[in-house]
Amino acid sequence: MQTYDLVINGGGMVGLALAGALKTSGLRIAVLEGQWPVRSLGDIADNRVSALSLASQRILQRLGAWQGIEARRLQAYRQMEVWERDSFGRIGFDARDLDEPELGHIVENRVIQLALLDALEGAANVTLLCPANASELQRLDEQAVLTLEDGRHLAAKLVVAADGAHSWLRRAADIPLTSWDYGHHALVATVRCAEAHGAVARQIFTPEGPLAFLPLWDAHTCSIVWSLPPERAQALVACSEADFNRQLTAAFDACLGLCEVQGARSAIPLTARVARDFARERVALMGDAAHTIHPLAGQGVNLGLLDAAALAEQILNMQRAGEDIGLLSSLRPYERWRKSEAARMLAAMEGLKRLFAGNHPLKKLLRGVGLLATDLASPVKQRFIAAAMGLEGELPALAKDEKF
Ligand SMILES: Cc1cc2nc3c(=O)[nH]c(=O)nc-3n(C[C@H](O)[C@H](O)[C@H](O)COP(=O)(O)OP(=O)(O)OC[C@H]3O[C@@H](n4cnc5c(N)ncnc54)[C@H](O)[C@@H]3O)c2cc1C
Secondary structure, eight states: OEEEEEEEEOOSHHHHHHHHHTTTSOOOEEEEOSOOOOSSOOSSOOSOEEEEOHHHHHHHHHTTOHHHHHHSOOEEEOEEEEEETTSSOEEEEEGGGGTOSOSEEEEEHHHHHHHHHHHHTTOTTEEEEOSOOEEEEEEOSSOEEEEETTSOEEEEEEEEEOSOTTOHHHHHTTOOEEEEEEEEEEEEEEEEESSOOTTEEEEEEETTEEEEEEEOSSTTEEEEEEEEOHHHHHHHHHSOHHHHHHHHHHHTTTBTBSEEEEEEEEEEEEEEEEESOSEETTEEEOGGGTEEOOGGGOOHHHHHHHHHHHHHHHHHHHHHTTOOTTSHHHHHHHHHHHHHHHHHHHHHHHHHHHHTOOOOHHHHHHHHHHHHHHHHOHHHHHHHHHHHTTOSSOOOGGGTTSOO
């Protein structure tokens, strides 16, 4: 039996962020991961990228991971443009309105994960176990015990589910999930555009769903997230490149000229999920293991990194107070805090998705007027920008500009 204070199941972006936030705590931590990502990056960007908010950037800087991202590749975006197909409705955001150098950064998920791994190098209290998959969870009075598929046993005061949307640990702890199908698949791909992106993130709302063009480090290359009815997404994954390029360019109103897909296309089913509990005796949930949301506002991992920072803060508070970090009473403040933030975000995504659904002329007119009015009303706009930058709501200390 190997004994730890904390076992994190899942070494994705969120799980590694929690380990990073606790690396100087003296707590004995194990991270279990099924498979580490390949270290060498190809010439073409990975299809899975994230728009990181300023709050996420601050967290990653505090964890010493931002330098690993900068040393690999990233792209700042300084403006954001959102509009609706065949409508006068349009809204634009500019970092200069907030006196910030940028609104956020587009980074490949693998780059974030690799940089977080680099930042854990030399942390004597953190043990990375990979490949490692747990097959059994036992929750006892004073500890939880995980049995791994290879027969090893790990005991810890607290086990944390950071194993993504289909979390094994959430199911093993018997925590129910509320979920609904968004009726969309997200088609993801990397595309080269005839015109330079100019460090602008763009999103067009079409009757089928939103299509985002996220600027990458190459001035003519973007990562796209195209939310579509499932059959349409599958057809666009299967069609020829020439056909895809034609349809994509048309769907984007040829805003950046002709588009050419580079590399593979894939489609990911989109489901809203929220766990009934984010904490139980000896178990806590965070990131996609606790909630998944529509990517139309690019907030999923931003929410997850805030979970990791909030849980780290709560664990440190309990450690300082000499409390048992695995007791439900110790985890309740974290659960209340992050559950309400996740509920707020889920409701906002649902509202946005419904607002832009349908092609009824009256609804379209109202949307157009609403977008224009918001564009002209600077206090409302400022709130939108602050929310997109992750500066709304109750922030953990790691995401603020203050000492942790
Ligand atoms: C199309 C699309 C676009 C998106 N764009 C954005 C965006 O722009 N901005 C944003 O903030 N968010 C975005 N998101 C959401 C974001 O990708 C997720 O919120 C994020 O990946 C969640 O990170 P995580 O670490 O919680 O989970 P994951 O990234 O799923 O990581 C889970 C980790 O656990 C490991 N694992 C799984 N099961 C086990 C097991 N049984 N044992 C051991 N290890 C295990 C996996 O190998 C993986 O490493 C997008 C999502 C989609 C689908």
